[in-house]
Amino acid sequence: MQESVQIGLLGCGTVGSGVLSILNANGDRISARAGASIRIRRIAVRDVRRQRSVPVEPELLTADPWEVVRDPAIEIVVEVIGGVHPALELIRAALESGKSVVTANKEVLAKHGPELLELAARRGVDLLFEGSVAGGIPIIKPLRESLAANRIKAIVGIINGTTNYMLTRMSREGIPFEEALRKAQELGYAEADPTSDVEGYDAAFKIAILAALAFETPVQVSDVYCEGITRITPEDIRYGQELGYAVKLLAIAREDGGRLDVRVHPAFIPQSHPLAAVQDVFNAIYVRGDAVGELMFYGRGAGSLPTGSAVVADLIDAVRRRRSGNGHFRVSGEALAVRPIEETVSRYYVSLKVVDQPGVLASIAAAFGEEGVSIGSVIQKGRLEDPVDLVFVTHEVKEEYIRRALEKIGRLPVVRYVSNVIRVEADV
Amino acid sequence: MQESVQIGLLGCGTVGSGVLSILNANGDRISARAGASIRIRRIAVRDVRRQRSVPVEPELLTADPWEVVRDPAIEIVVEVIGGVHPALELIRAALESGKSVVTANKEVLAKHGPELLELAARRGVDLLFEGSVAGGIPIIKPLRESLAANRIKAIVGIINGTTNYMLTRMSREGIPFEEALRKAQELGYAEADPTSDVEGYDAAFKIAILAALAFETPVQVSDVYCEGITRITPEDIRYGQELGYAVKLLAIAREDGGRLDVRVHPAFIPQSHPLAAVQDVFNAIYVRGDAVGELMFYGRGAGSLPTGSAVVADLIDAVRRRRSGNGHFRVSGEALAVRPIEETVSRYYVSLKVVDQPGVLASIAAAFGEEGVSIGSVIQKGRLEDPVDLVFVTHEVKEEYIRRALEKIGRLPVVRYVSNVIRVEADV
Numbered sequence: 001m002q003e004s005v006q007i008g009l010l011g012c013g014t015v016g017s018g019v020l021s022i023l024n025a026n027g028d029r030i031s032a033r034a035g036a037s038i039r040i041r042r043i044a045v046r047d048v049r050r051q052r053s054v055p056v057e058p059e060l061l062t063a064d065p066w067e068v069v070r071d072p073a074i075e076i077v078v079e080v081i082g083g084v085h086p087a088l089e090l091i092r093a094a095l096e097s098g099k100s101v102v103t104a105n106k107e108v109l110a111k112h113g114p115e116l117l118e119l120a121a122r123r124g125v126d127l128l129f130e131g132s133v134a135g136g137i138p139i140i141k142p143l144r145e146s147l148a149a150n151r152i153k154a155i156v157g158i159i160n161g162t163t164n165y166m167l168t169r170m171s172r173e174g175i176p177f178e179e180a181l182r183k184a185q186e187l188g189y190a191e192a193d194p195t196s197d198v199e200g201y202d203a204a205f206k207i208a209i210l211a212a213l214a215f216e217t218p219v220q221v222s223d224v225y226c227e228g229i230t231r232i233t234p235e236d237i238r239y240g241q242e243l244g245y246a247v248k249l250l251a252i253a254r255e256d257g258g259r260l261d262v263r264v265h266p267a268f269i270p271q272s273h274p275l276a277a278v279q280d281v282f283n284a285i286y287v288r289g290d291a292v293g294e295l296m297f298y299g300r301g302a303g304s305l306p307t308g309s310a311v312v313a314d315l316i317d318a319v320r321r322r323r324s325g326n327g328h329f330r331v332s333g334e335a336l337a338v339r340p341i342e343e344t345v346s347r348y349y350v351s352l353k354v355v356d357q358p359g360v361l362a363s364i365a366a367a368f369g370e371e372g373v374s375i376g377s378v379i380q381k382g383r384l385e386d387p388v389d390l391v392f393v394t395h396e397v398k399e400e401y402i403r404r405a406l407e408k409i410g411r412l413p414v415v416r417y418v419s420n421v422i423r424v425e426a427d428v
Numbered sequence: 429m430q431e432s433v434q435i436g437l438l439g440c441g442t443v444g445s446g447v448l449s450i451l452n453a454n455g456d457r458i459s460a461r462a463g464a465s466i467r468i469r470r471i472a473v474r475d476v477r478r479q480r481s482v483p484v485e486p487e488l489l490t491a492d493p494w495e496v497v498r499d500p501a502i503e504i505v506v507e508v509i510g511g512v513h514p515a516l517e518l519i520r521a522a523l524e525s526g527k528s529v530v531t532a533n534k535e536v537l538a539k540h541g542p543e544l545l546e547l548a549a550r551r552g553v554d555l556l557f558e559g560s561v562a563g564g565i566p567i568i569k570p571l572r573e574s575l576a577a578n579r580i581k582a583i584v585g586i587i588n589g590t591t592n593y594m595l596t597r598m599s600r601e602g603i604p605f606e607e608a609l610r611k612a613q614e615l616g617y618a619e620a621d622p623t624s625d626v627e628g629y630d631a632a633f634k635i636a637i638l639a640a641l642a643f644e645t646p647v648q649v650s651d652v653y654c655e656g657i658t659r660i661t662p663e664d665i666r667y668g669q670e671l672g673y674a675v676k677l678l679a680i681a682r683e684d685g686g687r688l689d690v691r692v693h694p695a696f697i698p699q700s701h702p703l704a705a706v707q708d709v710f711n712a713i714y715v716r717g718d719a720v721g722e723l724m725f726y727g728r729g730a731g732s733l734p735t736g737s738a739v740v741a742d743l744i745d746a747v748r749r750r751r752s753g754n755g756h757f758r759v760s761g762e763a764l765a766v767r768p769i770e771e772t773v774s775r776y777y778v779s780l781k782v783v784d785q786p787g788v789l790a791s792i793a794a795a796f797g798e799e800g801v802s803i804g805s806v807i808q809k810g811r812l813e814d815p816v817d818l819v820f821v822t823h824e825v826k827e828e829y830i831r832r833a834l835e836k837i838g839r840l841p842v843v844r845y846v847s848n849v850i851r852v853e854a855d856v
Contacts, residue, residue, distance in 0.1 A: 138574030146566030149740030312577030
């Protein structure tokens with residue numbers, strides 16, 4: 001039987017319930033990867049009677065977070081309360097008593113990260129915080145480990161989903177800031193008091209954390225120059241577009257001549273830049289290293305399950321490191337069968353060279369129909385030439401059927417030849 | 429004094445010399461992060477007398493790779509020879525004798541990965557292979573660790589830079605396959621025999637590795653359906669563009685109903701998809717997980733330093749795991765000073781509301797000039813209105829100067845007000 005490890009959870013809001021959902025859904029897999037069975041022993045919440053979005057055994061709940069931190073059976077504390085107090089004191093106490101801590105708390109990390117990391121190192125335990133920046137996007141660990149061969153030169157991030165959503169709508173629809181904010185609030189992307197997002201403070205906490213890690217230097221949040229998006233107008237965006245730019249709220253940390261630029265402000269970037277393609281609530285972090293060159297990490301920067309994904313990954317690491325286990329991914333026994341290509345389903349682009357005469361389209365469409373292939377769009381081009389191009393995009397269909405249809409179509413007298421077939425991956 | 433660890437290097441071609449360059453440039457930093465001083469003890473090369481792009485002490489060189497693998501002082505072997513033989517036998521022997529192995533060899537991993545991973549696990553050593561897929565882009569470790577909370581649903585990658593470069597040029601310039609190939613060969617992106625790239629075999633090795641990891645299932649390379657880009661024509665690309673698509677060589681691994689689709693083929697994807705923005709030799713891997721949602725990892729998929737970056741990161745991990753060290757990144761003492769915003773340098777978008785009369789542009793341009801701000805572009809709009817918009821984009825200038833210029837410009841009688849100032853980050 002697998003050994004088990006007891007976890008204490010501080011907070012059961014958006015992120016906390018994401019963590020519990022993931023442990024419910026993928027628990028066996030997660031325990032296998034951790035090398036020990038992960039057991040939630042206690043959950044501290046503000047109101048133990050509140051209805052929750054995820055099923056929780058009532059006897060796990062307590063209103064006193066100190067009960068969790070002081071429980072000697074708990075080896076790892078997951079802090080997802082947010083804010084500085086009492087999170088700071090709880091994390092400190094947990095580390096002091098030899099527990100590892102996983103947190104998604106950007107503010108406490110940005111303001112007290114160095115002190116807490118030092119405490120963790122002194123006590124020989126882990127303080128992990130992948131969830132504190134950019135939700136589900138792996139960035140803390142890649143910076144600390146995957147890029148450890150590099151001298152990092154710059155980090156440029158779109159790390160606030162709310163403002164990126166607003167700027168996307170302002171850019172697409174020409175609406176002003178206030179209207180974009182209202183829409184973001186209606187969708188739950190912006191809070192009733194949106195100050196922390198729209199003034200850039202949220203991004204400032206996150207870039208302070210990234211800058212400290214990437215440049216191995218303490219960065220005070222108060223040193224981060226911070227300017228929000230409240231003054232951006234539809235006219236500015238339109239002029240920018242004319243000049244070939246897209247507007248983004250950027251969080252920048254860049255080393256230049258032995259000094260560090262760390263700032264958050266709206267900026268125009270070339271429309272061809274990968275960051276310009278980051279739309280809606282998505283986040284992305286662009287990194288330049290002396291060896292690796294340019295990298296970008298893109299994904300969902302917030303939300304219950306994405307942030308929960310980062311927190312649970314840290315939890316798995318914390319367990320593995322406490323057990324020096326080697327749970328890890330492995331190429332296991334229970335194999336998935338590979339589906340033969342004939343049985344895969346796709347949409348298909350089909351280009352034909354055909355004789356230009358009445359009824360051609362009808363006879364080809366009939367042949368598709370007979371083999372169960374239905375057509376999404378057709379392009380017919382090049383009158384006056386012979387042969388002319390006829391291009392179809394099908395709806396989703398099994399490869400087998402399209403092959404059969406094309407064999408039949410290739411034999412039609414009006415068809416010179418099938419010039420190409422290319423799969424269309426419309427929802428990659 | 430720091431403990432040291434002896435490394436044997438097999439191969440000193442593109443990737444091998446990248447590894448040596450990085451160790452030369454960032455050696456102290458790398459040793460600190462590894463928790464032990466990294467020493468190259470022996471380098472096996474085909475021709476010991478050949479001139480190399482990176483300085484190598486001649487006494488380290490040997491023409492016999494077995495000498496490296498059998499050296500008992502060597503703890504970690506870095507294999508960057510490529511191909512199956514003799515790489516497979518060398519890796520096996522190294523693992524058997526208790527050495528950890530770092531490799532960038534996609535072919536040996538795709539064909540013999542499960543066997544080698546099992547051998548490594550049995551011997552309690554590491555087999556790490558971040559460099560084998562997508563060069564410098566961290567993807568193996570994120571899949572194994574950062575996404576360990578997820579059930580992976582799909583991986584869709586642009587993981588062959590040569591073909592992506594060719595398709596980019598074909599799409600931009602309407603040139604045919606043969607011409608794109610010639611250009612790729614001229615630039616050294618394609619080899620004299622381009623078969624492995626253009627037929628998709630290179631991508632097939634890589635997706636076999638990713639699929640095996642992500643779905644924890646053995647995947648035979650021969651099970652990967654593989655179709656190259658040789659039949660893609662400029663006409664197809666143009667029709668696709670009309671339909672709103674971009675063409676890419678995709679490597680796909682997707683679970684669906686308990687079976688696995690693993691395939692490499694050209695495909696049309698919507699132009700708005702993040703993968704469509706991946707241009708030239710860049711690679712990207714799009715991942716969908718049940719918790720994290722959509723992620724994309726973007727960067728340089730090949731090259732001496734980018735791949736070297738991945739190999740050295742693995743090397744650091746291998747050292748740390750052998751020493752159970754905690755070298756790691758830390759927020760160190762030697763702090764970098766944060767530059768005050770006034771001293772930062774940027775380009776600026778400046779929009780003004782001005783009186784529409786002759787000489788306005790001249791007087792504003794003069795004010796910019798007096799404060800050392802030089803102008804890149806100007807947009808003047810809205811004749812017949814009062815006030816009219818006047819928009820400038822400056823060349824690079826210190827924030828301090830732009831502030832001084834704007835103060836002066838704000839006081840000009842022809843200027844109603846400065847409506848906005850937005851930084852332009854043209855080379856993010």
